[in-house]
Amino acid sequence: xxxxxxLVPPAIGPALREARFYDGSSSIDEPVSVxxxxxxxxxxxxxxxxARCRDTAKALGLRGTETAAxxxxxxxxxxxxxxxxxxxxxxxxxAHWLADPEHPAPGGESARDVCARVGRWLESVPEGxxxxxxxxxxxxxxxxxxxxxxxxxFWRLDVAPLTATxxxxxxxxxxxxxxxxxxxx
Numbered sequence: 001x002x003x004x005x006x007l008v009p010p011a012i013g014p015a016l017r018e019a020r021f022y023d024g025s026s027s028i029d030e031p032v033s034v035x036x037x038x039x040x041x042x043x044x045x046x047x048x049x050x051a052r053c054r055d056t057a058k059a060l061g062l063r064g065t066e067t068a069a070x071x072x073x074x075x076x077x078x079x080x081x082x083x084x085x086x087x088x089x090x091x092x093x094x095a096h097w098l099a100d101p102e103h104p105a106p107g108g109e110s111a112r113d114v115c116a117r118v119g120r121w122l123e124s125v126p127e128g129x130x131x132x133x134x135x136x137x138x139x140x141x142x143x144x145x146x147x148x149x150x151x152x153x154f155w156r157l158d159v160a161p162l163t164a165t166x167x168x169x170x171x172x173x174x175x176x177x178x179x180x181x182x183x184x185x
Contacts, residue, residue, distance in 0.1 A: 001127040006040065007165040008182065009136045010056035016161065019083040021075035022135065024050040032059035032162065034182040039164075043128040048072055048135045056162075057133045064133065069121035072135035076108025101151035111154040114138075119145030123172065139165050146174035 010016075015026035028051075045064030047053040049071050057064050078086050078094075086094050096103050101111040109117075118141035132138075136159035144154050146167050159165070166177040 002168055002170050003125045003127050004040075004129040005122070005125055005142070005167040006042070006129065006131045007139045007142055007167070008039075008056070008060075008131065008133045009139055009159050009161050009163065010052040010133060011059065012161050013052050013055075015052070016136075021078045021081055021083070021086070022050065022052070022072050023080040024072075027051040028055045028059070032056065034060060034162065036061035038182055039131060040129055042131040044126075044130050046070060046130060046132045046134075048133070048138055050135070053133045053135065060133070062131065062133065064131070067121065069117055070132065070134050070138050071117075073111070073114045073137040073141075074105065074108040076105040078105055078108070098155055101154060110151075111141075112151040115141040115144045115151050115154060118142050122146060122167070122174075127170075136161075142167060143176060146176060 011028040011032050012030045013026050013028040015022050039060065045057065045062045046067045047057055047064045049066045049068065093106060097105050104110040104113065114137060118138055122142055122145055139159045140154050140157045143157055143165065144151060162182050164180050164182055167174045169175055
């Protein structure tokens, strides 16, 4: 049987709007115009830990379990700061982190680290349909792993809020359908 995974990034909130490194506390502040009825029925719902994903799942009418492996990329000491702030105070470190998938954020993770963590989780997804309300970087990491892309592709994938990225597969081989609006076919 096939595993089907629907990855849904959260609705817009202040942290996304401000390009702020997420610290888990920021919530969503825009209405969510779709509901669970707009999503395919799922055997299970999982969430990235944090207020944004919890609030988005609740707004969609979903009840899920927070899964540590789906945590957002750990930005270390940059957590809670905007990209612009970090660029001013630590521009060279930020540029290195964005250019080199092996280079971790100070006290945090590298793009390769998050791809490996999410990839391990992806390989454990059971058969049937799973809906995952997860941070954009988790969607990126899942796609990088599923398609066997180099970790350097991580920052090249744009993930829009409240869209559907679908992975389906079996025996470690995944197919990708990405970026459709929720509620669409």
